[in-house]
Amino acid sequence: MPRPVKFFYDLLSTHSRALYMFFEATKIPYDPIPVCATKGEHLADGYKEYVTRFQQVPSIIDDGFKLSSGVTILKYLIREKLIPEHWYPRDTKLRAQIDEYLEWQADNSSKVFNTFVVQQKYPEEVRRDQRTVGERVQEYRQLVDSNLNQLERDWIVPGRFIVGDRITIADILAACEVEQPKIVGVDPFEGRPKLAAWLEKVRYTMTPYYQEAHQDFYKFTEKVALKN
Amino acid sequence: MPRPVKFFYDLLSTHSRALYMFFEATKIPYDPIPVCATKGEHLADGYKEYVTRFQQVPSIIDDGFKLSSGVTILKYLIREKLIPEHWYPRDTKLRAQIDEYLEWQADNSSKVFNTFVVQQKYPEEVRRDQRTVGERVQEYRQLVDSNLNQLERDWIVPGRFIVGDRITIADILAACEVEQPKIVGVDPFEGRPKLAAWLEKVRYTMTPYYQEAHQDFYKFTEKVALKN
Numbered sequence A, B: 001m002p003r004p005v006k007f008f009y010d011l012l013s014t015h016s017r018a019l020y021m022f023f024e025a026t027k028i029p030y031d032p033i034p035v036c037a038t039k040g041e042h043l044a045d046g047y048k049e050y051v052t053r054f055q056q057v058p059s060i061i062d063d064g065f066k067l068s069s070g071v072t073i074l075k076y077l078i079r080e081k082l083i084p085e086h087w088y089p090r091d092t093k094l095r096a097q098i099d100e101y102l103e104w105q106a107d108n109s110s111k112v113f114n115t116f117v118v119q120q121k122y123p124e125e126v127r128r129d130q131r132t133v134g135e136r137v138q139e140y141r142q143l144v145d146s147n148l149n150q151l152e153r154d155w156i157v158p159g160r161f162i163v164g165d166r167i168t169i170a171d172i173l174a175a176c177e178v179e180q181p182k183i184v185g186v187d188p189f190e191g192r193p194k195l196a197a198w199l200e201k202v203r204y205t206m207t208p209y210y211q212e213a214h215q216d217f218y219k220f221t222e223k224v225a226l227k228n
Helices: A014-026 A045-050 A070-080 A092-107 A109-113 A115-121 A123-128 A133-155 A169-184 A193-205 A209-227 B014-026 B045-050 B070-080 B092-107 B109-113 B115-121 B123-128 B133-155 B169-184 B193-205 B209-227
Strands: A005-009 A030-034 A059-062 A065-068 B005-009 B030-034 B059-062 B065-068
Touching (some): A005 A014, A014 A030, A014 A169, A059 A070, A065 A070, A070 A169, A070 B092, A092 B065, A109 A133, A133 A169, A133 A193, A193 A209, B065 B070, B070 B169, B092 B133, B133 B193, B169 B193, B169 B209
Parallel strands (some): A005 A030
Antiparallel strands (some): A059 A065
């Protein structure tokens, strides 16, 4: 019996949610180890030494091999474990299209959607920023809107998944990211029926793992919304 | 004989330079088609329709198959063409480490180093920004410094390439990116002997393609430096 993969995650992080769903749906034996990033647990010395020098979630340790970063971990698991073909098909053109989406996401929406997380990494930048929190949220919302419009226009085809007719890693990574702007009270689906229908398809396909992965996140966004 | 890959590029773009070197070093038959992004040639309707709906460089068309985004294209070529193993080894752990570096780069340095490019995409954001150009360059330099320090500390081991003893796609993508801050007059190697020695190793290994890929870029940075 292979030893279960140690999985370090925080379900407020988009990549952690995607990986949680992936572990559950594929039945890869794993050992879930929650890490509370909002409390800074990923910055502790022990985490740095024992888990990852990059001090981030998600991370895994697979039989002693340490690996960080969500997309990297997904692709590693796909190579190493018994995983249904549809998640990342061997067909070289389909695979290229999935990679193309993931690179688009890394270069576009994830730069914008996770701005608030990035700014925690560069606190000096926030202090130097002369805009009020209201102005920053306003600007963030405009950038999120423009990115969501682009996502719907360039990537979503009614009745299909992002690449082809079966769910792939592109869909679960995209879905978790699209949920993220709820943190500042943006409803990503308002006025975007194609995007909403696609998300519903992903959610339905990933039931009950989608709901499990998102329940704490939804509670968090509700709490933040009440504050505003 | 396979038809040559149509390669659309602008050597001021980091990923275009990396791909240029890769095509040259691997001897994949290709048809170079320069696109001047600073003149907006990638935004023309014909480019959108004929080459890529994402209106970006680098892009390729391989026997009718259209593909954009630098890392995606590199990995597609590695699957499709006859390429020496060392560029992206089949060993699953080495491959995971290369992916881990590339994801780190996409999440960190490329978000920062290409800020000026990103800001051209969101001109409203720049207009709303109340800081002067001088202040923005100053802030950019601080972020670049912090990223370069992290790169040297976490990824560079003297005498080695980023992953292992042979050059991989991680090295050429990293090298082209490290050159980028020269646009605002930052010398990335000042005070960073490990980084400088590694870059020298990459440059030497990639001679004369490295120099060919960078000659226009160096002229451009010199022109910009004279303006400041």
